[in-house]
Amino acid sequence: MEIKPDNKLITKTIWEIVTVSLFIVILGFLLQLIPSLDKTIDSTNFVRISWKIVFSLIILLWIIAIPISILWIKNLTYLLKEDEITIKKGILTKREQHIPHRMITDFMLERNLFDRWLGIASIKVQTAGQSQNQSGYEGKLAGLINWKELHRQLQNNLQTKDNFQTKNSASTKIPRKFETSVLEELRQIRKILEKKK
Numbered sequence: 001m002e003i004k005p006d007n008k009l010i011t012k013t014i015w016e017i018v019t020v021s022l023f024i025v026i027l028g029f030l031l032q033l034i035p036s037l038d039k040t041i042d043s044t045n046f047v048r049i050s051w052k053i054v055f056s057l058i059i060l061l062w063i064i065a066i067p068i069s070i071l072w073i074k075n076l077t078y079l080l081k082e083d084e085i086t087i088k089k090g091i092l093t094k095r096e097q098h099i100p101h102r103m104i105t106d107f108m109l110e111r112n113l114f115d116r117w118l119g120i121a122s123i124k125v126q127t128a129g130q131s132q133n134q135s136g137y138e139g140k141l142a143g144l145i146n147w148k149e150l151h152r153q154l155q156n157n158l159q160t161k162d163n164f165q166t167k168n169s170a171s172t173k174i175p176r177k178f179e180t181s182v183l184e185e186l187r188q189i190r191k192i193l194e195k196k197k
Contacts, residue, residue, distance in 0.1 A: 001079070001080045002078070003080065003141070003144070006120055006143050009142060012118055013065075013070075013073070017062065024061075025054065068091065075089060075090060075094070078141045084098050084100045085099045097138075101157065104128075104158060105128050106158070107158065108124040108137070109121055109147065109151050110122045110123070110140075120143055120145060121147035123140070123147065123151055
């Protein structure tokens with residue numbers, strides 16, 4: 001099944017950029033306190049230069065972040081296959097990230113303030129010690145509209161896989177005769193090593 005992130009993910013990104021812009025404006029207001037703390041600074045010149053910097057940062061943020069975010073989201077695709085989850089992403093450099101079901105240990109549902117407001121969610125895929133990033137999650141399916149159904153389906157698939165593995169491991173029990181012979185072999189190796197000391 002192929003899933004594309006909803007366009008609400010673009011809306012979320014725009015709101016995140018608006019929030020960052022507001023923090024930059026607040027920083028601009030805080031910078032206005034500096035001339036009152038240090039009387040050697042020319043306050044009118046400082047105010048004019050600091051606001052130019054603040055507005056330049058905001059304009060630069062909007063010129064760079066909006067087009068890149070839109071292109072990134074438009075090129076994002078999730079493929080849910082029987083044996084793996086594939087995440088296709090990238091603007092100039094295209095990447096395909098394959099996460100085999102046998103390595104998946106958990107799915108975490110994530111909904112921040114903007115997600116809840118827009119009615120979308122992200123599902124993070126956790127694997128058994130394979131993650132390269134610090135979050136501990138191998139992949140993220142962001143901008144999902146039908147997140148409740150998808151999260152439930154992925155969790156059920158994970159439980160089915162765990163039940164199947166438990167049944168198979170119980171049926172492939174190691175014969176007692178083999179265990180005894182391995183233990184005997186280890187005892188002999190231990191005796192040889194002790195003699196060499």
